[in-house]
Amino acid sequence: MKKLKIVTIGGGSSYTPELVEGFINRHKDLPVSELWLVDVESGREKLEIVGNLAKRMVDEAGIDMQIHLSLDRRAALLDADFVTTQMRVGQLKARILDERIPISHGMIGQETNGAGGMFKAFRTIPVILDIVKDMEELCPEAWLINFTNPAGMVTEAVLRYTNFERVIGLCNVPFDMKHSFASILDVAPEEITMELSGVNHHVFVTDVFHKGKTVMSTILDKYVSDSEETLAMKNFDALSYSPDFLRGLGAIPCPYHNYYYFTQEQLAKNLKEFEAGTVRGEVVAKLEAELFELYKDQDLKVKPKQLEQRGGAHYSDAACSLIDSIYNDRKDIQYVNVRNNGAVSNLPLNSAVEIACVITGNGPQPITVGPLNPKINGTIQTIKSFEQMTIEAAVTGNVDLAITALSSNPLCPSDRLAGIVVRELLEAHRDYLPQFKR
Template sequence: MRLAVVGGGSTYTPELAEGFARLRDTLPVDELVLVDPDRERLALVGGLARRIFARRGHPGRITLTGDLDAGVEGADAVLLQLRVGGQAARQEDERWPLECGCVGQETTGAGGLAKALRTVPVVLDIAERVRRRSPHAWIVDFTNPVSIVTRALLTAGHRAVGLCNVAIGLQRRFAALLGTDPAAVSLDHVGLNHLTWVRGVRVAPSGGPGPGGGEGQDLLPKLLAEHGETLADAVGLPHALLARLGAVPSYYLRYYYRHDAVVREQREKPSRAAEVAGIERELLELYADPALDHKPELLSRRGGAYYSEAAVALTAALLGPAVPRRAAPGAVTGGGTDRSGADGTPAPARVQVVNTFNEGTLPFLPDDAVIEVPAQVGPGGARPLPVRPLEPLYTGLIAQVAAYERLALDAALRGGRDRVFTALLGHPLIGQTDRAERLTDALIAHNRDHLAWA
């Protein structure tokens, strides 16, 4: 099995290498190709990845290259984890929206649109080259903004699934609070990428079906009653709000539910981008140590927790035996053995929270919207599982953000100031003409080097 990681020089990569090495029985990688144009950085990250494999006794080969075409040649799967413009562009995304009274964030609001405009054309070019060099490869997109990037890939006909670590992070947190095996925990997780709510948490009974089955009592009320303050702190929202909703919103909902308070905080404190840039400098210094043969603890502060576990599970499912459509009710995340092969023998199934086409799952959205829900994943792709009806509080916001994402993709594909303005006007965190005008001019000014039409 040959896997390629585009953006292999990312400081995230040792997390991936550790996961591939530790979970090699799930995903037996013969060759891991790290692709990155920054040769110096790639050498540091790749050297640590090789030492991690060696320490774990992994027999696979790690190849480093700056040649994208050679890197993806013959790949079974290609993981995308790139950042067009680097941390410098991220710092800009988190700064100029604040000047207009809007949240400064790299995936939400005006900063998120800027990232989409820079990223979509680059990702589509990469995907076309993957299609020419390895037409049967799956593309796993971890590149933000995941919804918009995945929609671009799927709309262009690529074999792609979007992945985020929010769901697996919450699953692990709930499992720790319940004192149970994370693999047994399933979530009713629904929404769009970085716009999701967990409305139920279930644990598979001992000896019962795997967590793909959705059986068991809903333990979310118990979690909120006993650990509400802890969960509220984790997602940056008031405990009273979680209690009122009876749900756990993703961390990114704070940018909607507490927008003005977050803007005040961001104006008073150093940006997250500045913090991440400092962490990355320290990490690269650590990676240069030839004695280091494991991912350092500092990497946990970089973000992306459990990314490797989620990526291994998804890639293994996409490259495994065929998965038939499953009609079981409920919304879950996890794994299990829930199907049989043609001869009746059990074959592994995978239910995992991913980003893929809606296809009628949320009836108030068009089929080609990209949603983040539990899906049955196999070599045929990801098929969303049925979702119980959503409350109007959620459907309204989801519908508006999904409409914005459609406008954002149009702007990324066709360019032009008017399309950028329309997308910003359609975003629920902006929605005012004077503010949208100012943000449009600021976005173009700060991203001109990355916009072919500007």
């Protein structure tokens, strides 16, 4: 078996122990011999803390996997087989600004939706495109597995603005939804597959299968009969949908749809958090401080249970499973962000969609779903247009286009407010937005 070199950019992330655990658990079938954890100078301390924990975890597991810590991205990328990205440009301080500035103007502030998602894309996309340039030179046959949010927009930016095709966007939401459905049916998650339609963080489950047989009516009946049943997330409180709405929709919205179907309720909650100094980024900052104190403990040699309180918990299962399936040509079904190419017939061919794919040694093969049902088509088309304008603005630094994009998003009350929020966020993040300097 070919031994693998994997590079994780954003290696100082609090999520890294989960990724390391995933590689440890799969080492028999996925022989990772080198794991390079890469970060920037401002993340040096966290990289060293989490990197030393990773080394203790590998030693405890007794496997042959070398952990390398580096601030030199290009040196790390040379001859890599897989590259994973889990970075946060501007760190948590930037996230808090993304949340607090829109809320201060009566607009929802959220990490991956609306104004917050737009500015995370603005900071992230140019960096990802630079990483891809390095990969084209140093490891052109490697797969880029991107978990950095907004995952769909980041993936689409690579597909639209580079010639690099070996990119896959990844999110833990479909993974969590699949496990929730398995729990509802009291069956093993491996027995469940889903049909997805939409884009990252704005996707609907339009069918659920148990051992190849549809059980969607059973899933919907469960949701309709129990109005408290919901697919909750760690990073926000998801409200329950009404039975009438679910019966009419005939699909299960992902938890992030709460921001669009319960906008006023979520805004009211955001405003209370804003006043209390407990927007999600501020909560995460405290949680991360606690995690890194745990990570410093030289007696800690496994992933701590407390990591599950982070919003992206369990993503390593998705990331490691994806890498494992490509490496071993497993031909199983997983849920990823890839180029549409007609799989969803009424979305642009070159756009990224979140969809069920057969994972092969040659990468994901999308399972065609055809046209979007009119019940979900309108909201998905609106978000896709917002995404495409945001991506273009991220690359070109066009402020007018950024304002137009935010104005089109349902979370934005008016174009006037869009202009105010965009300009304030541009100023707040100016050090990380060189494309807008003109």
